[in-house]
Amino acid sequence: MHEQVTFSNYSIGEAVYDDVVSLCRPVGQRIALIVGDHGFPALKDKLMPVLDEAGFITGDPIHYGGVASHEAVDRLAGLEAVRAADMIFGIGGGHVLDTAKCLADRLAKPVFTFPTIASNCAAATAVSIMYQPDGRVAGPAFLKEAPRHVFIDEEVLLQAPRIYIYAGIGDTYAKYYEVTINCRQEALTFPLSLGEHISGACASAMQAHAVGAMQAVDEGRLNDDFRQTVLTILITTAMVSILVTLDHSPDYNSGLAHAIYYALTGVKDFDHEAHPHGEVVGFGVTVLLLVDRWREAYRDVMALNKALGYPVVPEDLGLTMADIRAIYPAILQASDIRHNPYPITEDMLDAAFAALYDEKREEK
Numbered sequence: 001m002h003e004q005v006t007f008s009n010y011s012i013g014e015a016v017y018d019d020v021v022s023l024c025r026p027v028g029q030r031i032a033l034i035v036g037d038h039g040f041p042a043l044k045d046k047l048m049p050v051l052d053e054a055g056f057i058t059g060d061p062i063h064y065g066g067v068a069s070h071e072a073v074d075r076l077a078g079l080e081a082v083r084a085a086d087m088i089f090g091i092g093g094g095h096v097l098d099t100a101k102c103l104a105d106r107l108a109k110p111v112f113t114f115p116t117i118a119s120n121c122a123a124a125t126a127v128s129i130m131y132q133p134d135g136r137v138a139g140p141a142f143l144k145e146a147p148r149h150v151f152i153d154e155e156v157l158l159q160a161p162r163i164y165i166y167a168g169i170g171d172t173y174a175k176y177y178e179v180t181i182n183c184r185q186e187a188l189t190f191p192l193s194l195g196e197h198i199s200g201a202c203a204s205a206m207q208a209h210a211v212g213a214m215q216a217v218d219e220g221r222l223n224d225d226f227r228q229t230v231l232t233i234l235i236t237t238a239m240v241s242i243l244v245t246l247d248h249s250p251d252y253n254s255g256l257a258h259a260i261y262y263a264l265t266g267v268k269d270f271d272h273e274a275h276p277h278g279e280v281v282g283f284g285v286t287v288l289l290l291v292d293r294w295r296e297a298y299r300d301v302m303a304l305n306k307a308l309g310y311p312v313v314p315e316d317l318g319l320t321m322a323d324i325r326a327i328y329p330a331i332l333q334a335s336d337i338r339h340n341p342y343p344i345t346e347d348m349l350d351a352a353f354a355a356l357y358d359e360k361r362e363e364k
């Protein structure tokens, strides 16, 4: 079987914008800037003078279109400024980056990413999560290669709304538990084995640094915990995703924690704004670890979740146990859990949620 794996390189720290010049100059002179509403203003005063001085031609920034959709990519691919560009810069959050990556893949141009929030690994993965123009998920678009380079401006990430990195933490440590459980007792290919090993850093780095990173955000001051947390969210998780999704399936990359999240997207009154993806997934990991009877890991994650202020019981998400029972069928039918090493049953979920309520009672 043919196997091709590409990862994104990255720069972080004071000379990030100097690296843009040295790394992009060999690629060409014309850049199409694909931007969103919030991220680009946060860094344009640093980026644009450097590009101008180095002689790059950028033209006006191009708005990505509001949703990462194939329709938006079609529109952008028709623009002369995009067609004439030697490279694409994606500057913004996940939707902007996924749009820019998909566009670059379509036109066979190199893409460079400038994440302005640290909520997931979109800046460095070889997949774009695409949506319908109305916002419903359309599915993943697998790309020929990962972005060439991720330029990370910590000051910009530090000033982004707190909820992004707060949520990114849960989605990141989930990678270790979901991947490891999916890989259990299997003869693994080289990419799966490497991905599983790297995923360990998704959990250990969050245990070591996530609370310190939130402190950095709350005090408005950079520290090493912040840097390590950001790099783990953006870079480590992406490497794992790339390695464990070479077959373009969620079999190794996803699990019960994500199945719970996706089932909740179907609950009408669920407040997605207040409870973003990564926070729900972090809650879901505690359910997964209880179902799995992986007690040591459960204790570690529960302790971290409490330190972060993550939900412990459904009520912390604005839900009741009746709401949760109503989505059991959706959880148990999700493709995310089809590769779990044993079938998950309603009784297992009941026992796990009962244990979460015990946990909450003991807290008091």
Ligand SMILES: [Zn+2]
Pocket: 171, 258, 277, 281
């Ligand atoms: Zn996720």
